[in-house]
Amino acid sequence: MTTGRSRIESALEAAIAGVEADSAPPMLAAAVRHAVFPGGARVRPLLCLAVAEACGGRNVPVVDAAAVAIELLHCASLAHDDLPCFDDAATRRGRPSVHAAFGEPLAVLAGDALIVMAFDTLARACAEAPDRLAPLITIISRGVGLPNGIVAGQAWESEPSPPLEAYQRAKTGALFVAAVMSGAAAAGADPLPWRPLGEKLGLAYQVADDLIDAVCDEAQAGKPTGRDVALKRPSQATRLGHKRAFAHMEELVSAAAAAIPPCNSSERLRALVRMQATRLAPRQLARNAA
């Protein structure tokens, strides 16, 4: 997947460079860059590209734009989730979070700018393929906004007793669904058969994230851990215990792999799903389970 990864980095670089005009306020431009580079695993855009390829997608600019939009929205959500009023996380990806590096106002604004940039990137790429734009925006908006996107997922934490499944589907699952469905739509294919893959993977990643929070220290995780217990957030690690949560995550990854619809390169996609899932799991648990 080195090719996919470097393709994503180049496309992200082009999107960010495109808004770094001399007339931009320099600290906001720097905060936006800080929020995006260096990245994490870029799991969501990799999935988007892989699905587009599996659908035989040849329109490179539109596929790249979909992957970029998904990742920019993910980075926006991290910049906002790390704010003092939410997770109050001083670190992210092993270095200062956006608000720790640039202050709270610029972290709010960097998130806002990234959301706008995601949609603008799609619009620019679809100039020659206008029919693909509206479906892509609808798919991606559903993954991010109300009623059930990641913003709604984060908002469930402000409710007295969030329903665990709806919360986790929205908080993590929704953007995975958007990643795979937008890959298909960008390639000109029907996105609907791809929804189950995104749903299962999203649930698997949420369990993995709960386990990382419960099991890893800050150095391993690259961000503060132990937050779910401290903030009394619903967590599968707390609910099931570490061992059963790990087994549940593995089941979800298998279910995800099994949910890949018939396509050009289903073997490769299955391998990607398994590889990414292995990377995510806390190592100490993987060793115990092995």
Next chain:
Amino acid sequence: MTTGRSRIESALEAAIAGVEADSAPPMLAAAVRHAVFPGGARVRPLLCLAVAEACGGRNVPVVDAAAVAIELLHCASLAHDDLPCFDDAATRRGRPSVHAAFGEPLAVLAGDALIVMAFDTLARACAEAPDRLAPLITIISRGVGLPNGIVAGQAWESEPSPPLEAYQRAKTGALFVAAVMSGAAAAGADPLPWRPLGEKLGLAYQVADDLIDAVCDEAQAGKPTGRDVALKRPSQATRLGHKRAFAHMEELVSAAAAAIPPCNSSERLRALVRMQATRLAPRQLARNAA
């Protein structure tokens, strides 16, 4: 303009109702509604509609969606600008600001959700007119994001010595430019000739806003005042003095009216520009000047 106003309220109501599914986190849904209703003067969407009409725009859904998108983005910017890390304003439009009513987390998320909803509203409306979607998104993104949209305008306040004109053009002018240009584009007309109208009006509104901050009390303004001096923000009221700033605002309104390109109903549009500007100016200054 009663017709325009009620048309805008209905279109906004439809957009907000569209995301209030049973599965949405109830407090975020309520915070989003609180951010949008009851509104202020709805100046930007009224302008958008008026320009679309002046361009002979007949595609009602697309024109309505452009007006709605502009207003949702304006409401998002107010929800975020009122946050404790920016203006720390407990009131807005004469009642509690979003963070005062719902807390900081939901105010951040309501702004995020509104930004997403703005683009999604455009995408849904353009299903039958796909060629209009990309230009509309580009125009509107430019008004909001980096390098020179309202988010950049707000970010200039985090810089040690913001250039006054670039700051004010971005902070207020950019969304006025987007409002008039998107009205033209939604109507299928060339948006470029409309840019000067938006620029002049945006500058006039920024001066009016500076004057309200300097001259009015909280009851008159519906929001905390005296913030520019307290937060050491650039202000034309401080820079020019109240009387000269008021005269400058009036010049800008005249320049805006003069910048209306030849169109179907330029007289009506000119009247709208003057009427809205009169409404905005602090009454005590208008009396002194009369």
